[in-house]
Amino acid sequence: MKFEAIAVENIPLIKKGDDIAQIICERSDILDDDIIVIASTIVGKAEGMTFTLEGIVPSAKAIEISKNSKFSPNFIQAVLDRSNDCLISSPILLVEMKNGHTCINAGIDESNVEGAVFLELPEDPDMSAESIGKKIEIATGMRISVIITDTNGRAFKIGQTGVAVGVYRLHPLKDWRGQKDLFGKELKITEESVADEIAGAANLLMGEGNGGYPIVIVRGLKLRSDDDTSVKEMYRSDREDLIKKSLKYLRDKA
Amino acid sequence: MKFEAIAVENIPLIKKGDDIAQIICERSDILDDDIIVIASTIVGKAEGMTFTLEGIVPSAKAIEISKNSKFSPNFIQAVLDRSNDCLISSPILLVEMKNGHTCINAGIDESNVEGAVFLELPEDPDMSAESIGKKIEIATGMRISVIITDTNGRAFKIGQTGVAVGVYRLHPLKDWRGQKDLFGKELKITEESVADEIAGAANLLMGEGNGGYPIVIVRGLKLRSDDDTSVKEMYRSDREDLIKKSLKYLRDKA
Numbered sequence: 001m002k003f004e005a006i007a008v009e010n011i012p013l014i015k016k017g018d019d020i021a022q023i024i025c026e027r028s029d030i031l032d033d034d035i036i037v038i039a040s041t042i043v044g045k046a047e048g049m050t051f052t053l054e055g056i057v058p059s060a061k062a063i064e065i066s067k068n069s070k071f072s073p074n075f076i077q078a079v080l081d082r083s084n085d086c087l088i089s090s091p092i093l094l095v096e097m098k099n100g101h102t103c104i105n106a107g108i109d110e111s112n113v114e115g116a117v118f119l120e121l122p123e124d125p126d127m128s129a130e131s132i133g134k135k136i137e138i139a140t141g142m143r144i145s146v147i148i149t150d151t152n153g154r155a156f157k158i159g160q161t162g163v164a165v166g167v168y169r170l171h172p173l174k175d176w177r178g179q180k181d182l183f184g185k186e187l188k189i190t191e192e193s194v195a196d197e198i199a200g201a202a203n204l205l206m207g208e209g210n211g212g213y214p215i216v217i218v219r220g221l222k223l224r225s226d227d228d229t230s231v232k233e234m235y236r237s238d239r240e241d242l243i244k245k246s247l248k249y250l251r252d253k254a
Numbered sequence: 255m256k257f258e259a260i261a262v263e264n265i266p267l268i269k270k271g272d273d274i275a276q277i278i279c280e281r282s283d284i285l286d287d288d289i290i291v292i293a294s295t296i297v298g299k300a301e302g303m304t305f306t307l308e309g310i311v312p313s314a315k316a317i318e319i320s321k322n323s324k325f326s327p328n329f330i331q332a333v334l335d336r337s338n339d340c341l342i343s344s345p346i347l348l349v350e351m352k353n354g355h356t357c358i359n360a361g362i363d364e365s366n367v368e369g370a371v372f373l374e375l376p377e378d379p380d381m382s383a384e385s386i387g388k389k390i391e392i393a394t395g396m397r398i399s400v401i402i403t404d405t406n407g408r409a410f411k412i413g414q415t416g417v418a419v420g421v422y423r424l425h426p427l428k429d430w431r432g433q434k435d436l437f438g439k440e441l442k443i444t445e446e447s448v449a450d451e452i453a454g455a456a457n458l459l460m461g462e463g464n465g466g467y468p469i470v471i472v473r474g475l476k477l478r479s480d481d482d483t484s485v486k487e488m489y490r491s492d493r494e495d496l497i498k499k500s501l502k503y504l505r506d507k508a
Contacts, residue, residue, distance in 0.1 A: 246504050
């Protein structure tokens with residue numbers, strides 16, 4: 001049993017309006033069950049998800065947060081505009097985004113973007129994954145999956161890893177419930193976050209700096225599903241998330 | 255650019271005293287820069303890290319925690335014995351282990367172990383990785399790395415992923431600091447947790463149930479270091495970890 005992760009070579013600098021599906025098809029031979037892993041940065045650029053801080057009117061809340069923050073009120077407002085809730089406001093800005101994804105700065109990114117322009121995540125990364133995935137399937141006749149990735153930090157440990165922020169034809173969680181271990185006992189570990197594991201694997205090739213590889217094909221895993229799938233399948237509700245509950249409790253008491 | 259992840263086939267059921275390095279060398283052709291990823295379960299079994307709850311004398315703290323827990327006082331005591339600190343005691347038992355690793359139940363596992371016997375992590379997973387790695391290097395003449403893995407949950411999202419709990423000749427974090435992006439700006443993302451990304455990649459092949467593959471070779475990444483490396487390089491100090499700080503604050507106020 002094995003799988004391969006293959007970086008797609010010679011991806012041009014992506015700009016607004018570029019057809020990422022076509023760019024992939026021209027540079028790779030896609031096979032059935034391939035998982036096409038795409039950095040959200042290039043999807044955001046193709047979708048024109050760049051903006052500047054000019055013209056943003058910060059709310060009282062953004063101005064208040066900025067007093068204990070390294071960020072400007074306008075930047076903070078841009079983050080709040082994309083969030084349901086702000087869990088930590090200083091020294092970092094940890095928010096739950098509108099689709100349920102919890103991350104720093106609502107995924108707004110300053111690197112790899114020209115000038116004083118900010119790049120945000122695709123508006124609906126599941127839909128972006130579906131759009132790219134369907135085009136690739138039509139062009140190639142193959143049945144594939146797509147994962148759109150970002151890099152996120154995590155609790156308790158230093159460092160970022162690649163994570164899935166949008167999926168097409170791949171359930172982010174693999175359900176082991178009811179399966180037995182080698183000795184016939186029910187398994188304790190029940191749901192494996194395969195989408196995040198694949199995103200992390202691809203990130204090992206993507207790199208962050210000059211000459212990054214924003215598209216990686218993961219080949220050899222049989223994870224494609226005919227279902228409509230969504231990254232939201234792995235987001236916990238507040239009620240179920242002890243750490244989120246704790247952070248909110250602390251914030252509201254302060 | 256590409257890498258492969260290859261499950262080693264025909265690994266026997268591991269028992270106390272088994273020589274994992276020899277078992278690997280007999281079943282695979284190791285190359286320079288291979289990263290040998292090994293599930294902590296088989297390392298723990300080979301090292302005889304099994305125990306029963308009989309004879310454990312629960313402390314007052316363990317008895318107190320058990321009142322709001324599905325776990326027995328003896329099991330809770332076994333977890334506390336292996337921990338510096340208990341961050342959440344109910345409904346889950348989230349602890350910081352003696353070596354700084356934060357996880358549920360101090361990594362004590364009931365699945366894949368015969369009878370009412372529990373399996374814990376290797377006593378010093380870095381040292382286990384080094385011991386196995388050095389034997390493989392001597393037997394094969396190749397320069398390799400080793401990662402010992404467990405599966406952990408995470409904040410904000412459902413599901414577990416493979417994570418590194420011990421390393422040999424591989425820095426768990428890849429430092430991108432000072433590097434420039436495509437437009438010459440300093441990168442915002444600074445440290446990539448390559449050890450956890452590789453552990454997650456390997457976990458895609460390991461499986462959890464019947465016929466698992468506890469050993470995976472990751473080939474094609476150039477991450478080996480001649481340094482003495484430790485998984486502790488990626489553990490945050492309490493002072494730096496906002497979420498840990500919040501959980502402790504809440505616990506101590508309660």
